[in-house]
Amino acid sequence: MRKYILFSIYLTTICSIIYSCQSSDEIEFAAYKSNGKDIYVKYCQNCHGANGEGLGELAPPLTDSVFLKENKQQLACFIKNGANQPMVVNGKTYHEKMPTFNQLENIDIAQVITYVTNTFGNNQGMYKQETVENDLKNCK
């Protein structure tokens, strides 16, 4: 009997060790997302809302996953340099200006984009700091 108990404890321990060992990629993704949320609350939520619902016709929602996918290379530019051109989101046109968030570093931008593009019904996976650097070179 004692043997069985000891063995099952041993087995559970091994299993939980294996289970808790996420790959380093997953850990990095989780860290990006959770830091991204803090940045979102601080800089984006006022206009775009706690659930990415936007604000009337003043600020577009962040729930249009097609828009976010098609414009993924431009998202870093929108954040860093602001946006002044009309955008069609969820079939509606938004004309208001988006302010610049020049104070954000590339890592902040990467984290907040990772958060937004994997929340509010979006599921695009990781968006890394290096991609921000690249995308910012090609701003329209």
Place this chain on the structure above:
Amino acid sequence: MKQIRSTILLLVISVIMVACNSGNKTLPIYGEREAVITKDKAGIERVDTLYQTIPNFSFLNQDSVMITQDLFKGKVYVADFFFTSCTTICPAMHRNLKEIYEDYKSNPEVMYLSHSIDFKYDKPSVLKNYATKLGVDTKKWQFVYGSKDDIYKLAEKSYLTVVAEDNDSPDGYMHQGWLVLIDKQKRMRGAYDGTKTEQVAMLKKDLATLLAEGN
């Protein structure tokens, strides 16, 4: 025997507590006050309390119409100070206030008054655009434009809200995000931080209390 005694004690306490809770709840009245002695028709002297009230004003609204305090006669209203290009607290304040606006859409006794503190840029046409895009462009929600002197004085002296030009802040102005509750007698009955959901919930509750009060 001891048990009976304690049961009775408990009963008495709970009756007292229930009794304390009943009776109409009213909101406090804010601002300065003074006692004045008045004589009634029979010549008997009485002491009355004179409360601080919002003084008369005249501003251009989003339709470029000059409005005065008369528009708010017999209304309970929520006032605030904001500007259209504000990217910090204003969107959050107006998102929350819009929720209350939707709740009381069919109640003619409730109105809203948003003063712009950006006297350089927020002309009536800009306010109109903002109100339309926020989705609240009706008579119930007035957006007003006035001179810096008028608006800033009214904010600080009457609505007890701090507003100022500020070159250090990214938008050029700093101000407090109070949503100020004014009763039908132009008295200030509450101020709530419009960026905090729990304070806005309190405003909703107090607004219902104030309407039930009838003042």
